[in-house]
Amino acid sequence: MSGNPTFEGGKVLRVLLMAAFSAVALTVGLWAAQPAAAVPIGSPTLTVDTPADSPVFQDVICEGAVVEADQSQPEPEPDPIPTGVTGPTGPTGPTGPTDEEPEEPEPPYIVENLYEYEFSCDKEVFAYTIVTNRDVGSFETETLGFLPNGDPAPGLLPAPPAAQVGVGEDFFCLGGIPALGVGCYASPGKTPAVRLNIGNSVKGKISFDMPLCEAYDQPQFSVVVMTELGSYNDADQTKPPVVKGPWIVTSEPIALDTAAVECDEPLLLKEDVETAVSRQGNLYERALKSCNAVSKAKSRKAASRARAKCTKATKAARRFSA
Amino acid sequence: MKTKKTLLGLLLGAVALLGLPAMAQASTITISGSTTVAPLATLLAKGYVKSSAGKGTKFKLLQGGSDIGVADVARARVTIGMSSRIPKPSDPGGLVFNEIAKDALCIGTHRSNRVANLTQEQVQAIFAGEVRNWNQVSGSDKSGTINVVIRTAASGTQDAFDKIFMAPKKTFAGATQRASNGLIQQQLQRDPAAIGYVSLAFQNGVAVSNYKGVPCTLRAAKSGQYPGTRPLFLVTRGAPTGAAQSWINWIRNDSAALKIAAKEWVPFK
Numbered sequence: 001m002s003g004n005p006t007f008e009g010g011k012v013l014r015v016l017l018m019a020a021f022s023a024v025a026l027t028v029g030l031w032a033a034q035p036a037a038a039v040p041i042g043s044p045t046l047t048v049d050t051p052a053d054s055p056v057f058q059d060v061i062c063e064g065a066v067v068e069a070d071q072s073q074p075e076p077e078p079d080p081i082p083t084g085v086t087g088p089t090g091p092t093g094p095t096g097p098t099d100e101e102p103e104e105p106e107p108p109y110i111v112e113n114l115y116e117y118e119f120s121c122d123k124e125v126f127a128y129t130i131v132t133n134r135d136v137g138s139f140e141t142e143t144l145g146f147l148p149n150g151d152p153a154p155g156l157l158p159a160p161p162a163a164q165v166g167v168g169e170d171f172f173c174l175g176g177i178p179a180l181g182v183g184c185y186a187s188p189g190k191t192p193a194v195r196l197n198i199g200n201s202v203k204g205k206i207s208f209d210m211p212l213c214e215a216y217d218q219p220q221f222s223v224v225v226m227t228e229l230g231s232y233n234d235a236d237q238t239k240p241p242v243v244k245g246p247w248i249v250t251s252e253p254i255a256l257d258t259a260a261v262e263c264d265e266p267l268l269l270k271e272d273v274e275t276a277v278s279r280q281g282n283l284y285e286r287a288l289k290s291c292n293a294v295s296k297a298k299s300r301k302a303a304s305r306a307r308a309k310c311t312k313a314t315k316a317a318r319r320f321s322a
Numbered sequence: 323m324k325t326k327k328t329l330l331g332l333l334l335g336a337v338a339l340l341g342l343p344a345m346a347q348a349s350t351i352t353i354s355g356s357t358t359v360a361p362l363a364t365l366l367a368k369g370y371v372k373s374s375a376g377k378g379t380k381f382k383l384l385q386g387g388s389d390i391g392v393a394d395v396a397r398a399r400v401t402i403g404m405s406s407r408i409p410k411p412s413d414p415g416g417l418v419f420n421e422i423a424k425d426a427l428c429i430g431t432h433r434s435n436r437v438a439n440l441t442q443e444q445v446q447a448i449f450a451g452e453v454r455n456w457n458q459v460s461g462s463d464k465s466g467t468i469n470v471v472i473r474t475a476a477s478g479t480q481d482a483f484d485k486i487f488m489a490p491k492k493t494f495a496g497a498t499q500r501a502s503n504g505l506i507q508q509q510l511q512r513d514p515a516a517i518g519y520v521s522l523a524f525q526n527g528v529a530v531s532n533y534k535g536v537p538c539t540l541r542a543a544k545s546g547q548y549p550g551t552r553p554l555f556l557v558t559r560g561a562p563t564g565a566a567q568s569w570i571n572w573i574r575n576d577s578a579a580l581k582i583a584a585k586e587w588v589p590f591k
Contacts, residue, residue, distance in 0.1 A: 111365065138368035141360035141385060142504040152508040168505045172357070177367045177381040209372060 064119025065257035066221045069205050071110050111138070113208040117256060120201035123227040126194075128171070128202070131181040131222045131253055135209045139182040143204035145169025145196045153200045169196050173204065182206060213263035222253035287313035351565050354384040355391015355404030356478050357502045358521050359554050362423060363404055365582050366573055375572050379565055387501075388478025392417065395557050401566050403557040406521075407478030408485070419555040420562060422573045424588035425521050427483060427550045428538035430507075430528035432514040437461040439532040445487050448517060451494030456515070461531075464514070470497040471509050471518035479503065482552040483519050487533075523586040544588050551588065 117130055145153035145168070153169040171184035184204065186194040196202050212219045291310035297303035353363060364383060370376035384400075391403030396414035409419050429440055438461050440448075447453040449470055457465040472493050473480035484492065498516075500506045503524040509516050511527040520528060522540060530538050533550050542548040556562075562570050573579045574590045583589035 137371070138364040141364055141383070142357060142502055144504055144508055152512050154512065168500070168508050170502065170505055170508070172385045172502070174384040175382070177364065177371060177383065207368065209368075 060121055060123045060225060060227050060251045060254075062119050062121035062223055062225060062251065062254045063257075064117060064201070064223060064254075065260065066115055066117045066219075067260040069111075069114040069116040071114060111207050113137070113211055114205055115207070115212075115261065116203060116205050117221060117223075118201050118203045119223050119254075119256060120199060121196070121225055121227070122198060123225075124198060125186070125196040125202070125225045125227060127183070127185040127226040129181055129183045129224045130204070130206065131224065132206075133180065133217065133220045134212060134215065135178040136175070136180065136182060137207045137209045138177060139173055139175060139207070140205040141173050143171045143173060143184055143202050145171075145200045145202050147200055153197065169194060169200060169202070171196075171202060171204075178209060212261055215263075218263055219258055219261055221256040221258055223251075223256060224253050225251045227251070283313070283317040287317045290314075349378050349565055350380045350382065351402060351569060352382045352384075352400040353391075353402045353404060353556075354386055354394045354400045355557070356388040356406040356554070357385045357504075358388075358406040358425060358479050359391075359404035359556075360385045361523060362554065362583065362587055363556075365585070366422075366569075366579060369578055369582050370569055370572055373572065373576065373578060375568060375576070379569070387474070387476030388481065389476040392557055395559055398559065401558075402562075405478050405555040405557050406552065407481035408553065408555075410481070416559055418558050418561055420558060420570050421553045422556055422570065422590055423554045423583045424543065424551045425523075425554050426538055426540070426543040426548055426588075427479065427486065427519050427552060428522060428525055428528075428530045429487075429517065429519050429533055429550075430510045430525065430530045431462075431517050432510060432512075433527070433529045434514050435462055435464045436529035437531045439535060442487065442534060445533070446491045449488060449493045449497070450491045451496055466515050469509075469513055469516040470494070471500055471506050471513075471516050472497045473506065474499045474501050477501075479519070479521065486550055486552060487519075540586065540588070554587070 119128075147153050169186070171186050173182050173184040175182040182204075184202075186196065287310065290306065290313040293306040294303055294310055297306045351367075353367075360383065367381040367383065371379055371381070385404075386394075388403075388405040388407050391400075391405055392413055393403075394400045395403030396417060403417075405419060406425065409417070429445060431437055435456065437459065440461070444453075444459065448459065448468060449472070451470070453459060454468055455465060456462045456468055459468075470493070472483070480493075498509070500509060500518075503521050506518045507520050507524040507526070507528060510518055510520070510529075522538065522543065525538075532538070533548070536542050536548045538548055538550065543551050556566075556570055556573075558566055558570075561567075573583070580589040580591055
């Protein structure tokens, strides 16, 4: 009954209580959904080793490729006879055949769908990300820099013989499993910061959950590189090496050459497209036939039935093509 | 009746809001720590995700060194810390070191300076800086200053090396420090005067010496003959629970996991 103040006041109170409850629930839910911070922040007083007037954006050219990784095992060198051990003809050794047969070595574990990427750039690289359109199953957790002649890149070494922390060119990789890529940062060992020098290349490996060609499209790989460094934490060795952001300069994704891993006949692509085209054709044909029957119907009832069939068939054809 | 339905709907919505983040976090395992354990951990993560036991689980992996893994898991920043050293008295309390495999530490030099065998006394004298020239090392036909290469302080590998090979002596302050197995391997590959230590998985291109008369091979490590083996751990706050427990159990018991670990490590069983 309108005009009853007690009734109206109770209703308003109920609405207010519901709103308050929703707000609290939403706030608690959002708070619980926040991911825990996983990376500590570096010291605010870090030295910045990039020139203050260096440009924010720089063009960078990188070239690289992806190939299938070579997992063939080198012939193992025979185990050297342990020194100090008497041979079988010595006084403490057995003189006859033993019961134990030498163990057959187990076949080495092969990582399925393992590929190697390599790239080099015309700027120094402090970090990079490999992005792909396939689910990454695992990745090499440390990648190294190489000189153009294939030798390991020594990096920028302080003069010996003083105690030093070596700064060979290498990257620590991190990321998710599964994920659509992997990120790697140059080990900021000590001053000066580690980087991949211009013209040197970095090599790394990643493996995938499925064979590359069991997909709807060709495999694609890109690299995004960071060519400037903000600052880094090397004051405290018990803390993880951190680059304090923001990243100053990164490239756009640069495509890597995938000619060596292109799919000649990607299974899903070929089979599924053929099936889809054929099925789609059938559905449209059925829809057309049903809809034509509407104008040819001899009675209202027949027309109504034909119209219903036409609608159903049209929806099915549209659903499939979507 | 309508009000009751509305209230019930709001209540269910709030429960869903609170429940969803918890459900999402339970199936994501975050890991940080040892650069030695990291390669094994990524392979095991991949294998687990593909298995029926690990379906729906996701991993996020970061490195930095054993000390960092221990510190991160102690502060609940990650679900699991990777460690290639045994617990230290200075570690935070309440941590459980769950062993998952063993690894061998190999003493290596440049290929042009292969030393067939090193005794413990020789290793200690070289790495403590008491012997500084290759012509003082029996088994080496080189001369010149020895470049001793070790790991940085946060490294569990350095800790393990100190305990297994050096105790009670210590590595000397003039040694070159490297942040990872890969960097030491790289140094040994290109520096004819260098000597260092690497995990079994990082031997490629390095001349590895016998230690106490036993070759540093996977076979010798598995048989227990090689004296330079050390356990590898996944560290948890308290006994592992939930997704972490499931993964660790899988690593220790599943045949597929043991096969993965046998690639370059000594599996748990």
